[in-house]
Amino acid sequence: MKSDPGYDLVIQVLSVANVMVKESHRLFRPHGLSEAQFNVLNVIGPEPAGLSQRALSDVLVVDRSNITGLLDRMERSGWVKRADHPSDRRVYVVTLTAEGRKLWRKVLPEYVAAVGRVTAAVPAADLKRALGTLQQLEAATRAWGKTYEA
Numbered sequence: 001m002k003s004d005p006g007y008d009l010v011i012q013v014l015s016v017a018n019v020m021v022k023e024s025h026r027l028f029r030p031h032g033l034s035e036a037q038f039n040v041l042n043v044i045g046p047e048p049a050g051l052s053q054r055a056l057s058d059v060l061v062v063d064r065s066n067i068t069g070l071l072d073r074m075e076r077s078g079w080v081k082r083a084d085h086p087s088d089r090r091v092y093v094v095t096l097t098a099e100g101r102k103l104w105r106k107v108l109p110e111y112v113a114a115v116g117r118v119t120a121a122v123p124a125a126d127l128k129r130a131l132g133t134l135q136q137l138e139a140a141t142r143a144w145g146k147t148y149e150a
Contacts, residue, residue, distance in 0.1 A: 009137075013134070013137075021035055024038070024114075027110055027111060028107065036060075036062075036070055037070065037074055038107060039060055040056065040060070040080065040094075041079065041080075041100060042104065042111075043056060043060060044095065045096060045101065047095075048095075050093045050095035050096075051094055052091050052093055052094070053067060053068070053082065053091070056071075078099045079097060079099060079100030081097055082094050
């Protein structure tokens with residue numbers, strides 16, 4: 001079969017993502033975190049007012065039913081809390097607890113340092129170009145996904 005650069009790129013992106021998830025377990029496990037839980041902390045951390053559960057699932061590209069279970073576990077661990085939205089009773093706002101914020105502030109620098117080590121050998125111009133390409137692929141994939149909505 002003839003090589004297709006688009007196909008090869010997508011396969012490589014998926015391979016890198018899988019390796020990143022696998023290796024991130026080593027970093028997060030000592031803190032009692034999964035990569036999904038770290039992602040929640042990382043998305044909500046910079047948002048002092050929190051995010052709606054729906055917005056969180058949209059940012060994380062996670063099904064709403066899956067985010068509910070994830071937040072249930074994180075709430076039991078004392079890292080997040082859900083509260084009713086002040087003007088819409090159908091909406092829950094998710095915020096970090098003091099314990100969750102402390103954990104996020106502890107783990108984030110470790111993660112940033114690990115990402116720095118992973119990307120250190122790649123020139124900044126290449127990283128920027130790759131980022132632009134991945135953003136184009138994400139947009140095209142989202143558009144492709146909308147063809148299934150009807």
